[in-house]
Amino acid sequence: MYHWFKPWRVLSVLAALLFTSSLQAGELVRIAAASDLRYALDDIIELYREANPAANVQVVYGSSGKMTTQIINGAPYDIFFSADIAFPKRLEQEGLTATPPAVYAIGRIVLWSNTLDAEGLTLNDLTSDSITRIAIAQPAHAPYGLRAREAMQAAGVWEAVQPKLVFGENIAHAAQMAASGAAQVGVIALSLAKFPELATHSHYLIDDNLHNPLTQGYVVTRRGGDKPEAMHFADFMATEQAHSIMEQYGFVMP
The missing domain is CATH 3.40.190.10 (Periplasmic binding protein-like II)
Known part of the structure; x- marks a missing residue:
C-alpha cells in the first residue's frame, strides 16, 4: 500500500532537516597561514572537509611577520601556520598560545x-x-x-x-x-x-x-584553544594524508 506525503508534511520534514544541519555545522575556525602554503593548505582543507562535512574553516594567507603583529594586536585567528617557527615562539612569549610551537614542515x-x-x-x-x-x-x-x-x-x-x-x-x-x-x-x-x-x-x-633552515611552525592561539574544532584541525595536519599533500608541494616533513 502506498503512502503519499501531504505538502505540509513535506515542508515540516525539510524544516527539521535544515534545523538538524544547522546544529551539526561546525564552529568557525579562522586560520592565518604563510603564503607559501596557499595551494598545499587549500588542498588539505578540501580533504579535511571531505572527512568532516560540517567543518567551517576559513584561511587568510599573508606574510608571517605581519600576521604575527596582527595576532598580537587582537586579530581573531584560531591557528597560525608560520613560514618561520620564530614567529609562533614570539606569540608563546606574549602568552597568546594554547599549544607550544610545533614544526610542521621544512x-x-x-x-x-x-x-x-x-x-x-x-x-x-x-x-x-x-x-x-x-x-x-x-x-x-x-x-x-x-x-x-x-x-x-x-x-x-x-x-x-x-x-x-x-x-x-x-x-x-x-x-x-x-x-x-x-x-x-x-x-x-x-x-x-x-x-x-x-x-x-x-x-x-x-x-x-x-641559508638558515626554513623551519615552519604552527600554534593554536589562545583564542583557538577554546574551540575543539581548531584543535581537531591542528591534529589533522599531523596525519599521513596531510603529510602526503605537503610532500607533493615540495615540503620536507620533520
Whole structure:
C-alpha cells in the first residue's frame, strides 16, 4: 500500500532537516597561514572537509611577520601556520598560545622564471646584465625573503643584485610578480613552483646550505584553544594524508 506525503508534511520534514544541519555545522575556525602554503593548505582543507562535512574553516594567507603583529594586536585567528617557527615562539612569549610551537614542515627556495630556463640558472647568473629585475619577498617580515637574502649573501651576489630587486609583500606576491613578467626571475617557495600553473616552467633548487633552515611552525592561539574544532584541525595536519599533500608541494616533513 502506498503512502503519499501531504505538502505540509513535506515542508515540516525539510524544516527539521535544515534545523538538524544547522546544529551539526561546525564552529568557525579562522586560520592565518604563510603564503607559501596557499595551494598545499587549500588542498588539505578540501580533504579535511571531505572527512568532516560540517567543518567551517576559513584561511587568510599573508606574510608571517605581519600576521604575527596582527595576532598580537587582537586579530581573531584560531591557528597560525608560520613560514618561520620564530614567529609562533614570539606569540608563546606574549602568552597568546594554547599549544607550544610545533614544526610542521621544512620549506625550500628556488629560482623561477616565466621567460628564462630557470633550471639552467644559478645565483651567480643573477648578476648578468641580461637580468634586470628579480622578485623576492620583503625580508623585513617574510621568512622566504629573508632566506633569499641569506642565500644571495652566501653566494656573494647580494650587493650586485640589490639595484635589480623588486619586493613582494609576501612570497606569493613575489611569485605573482615573476609570473606576470614584472620581474624576469623570482626567488620563490618550491611549494609555489610546484603548483600546476607555475610548474609548466622550470626551476632551480637553491642549495639549502646557503641559508638558515626554513623551519615552519604552527600554534593554536589562545583564542583557538577554546574551540575543539581548531584543535581537531591542528591534529589533522599531523596525519599521513596531510603529510602526503605537503610532500607533493615540495615540503620536507620533520
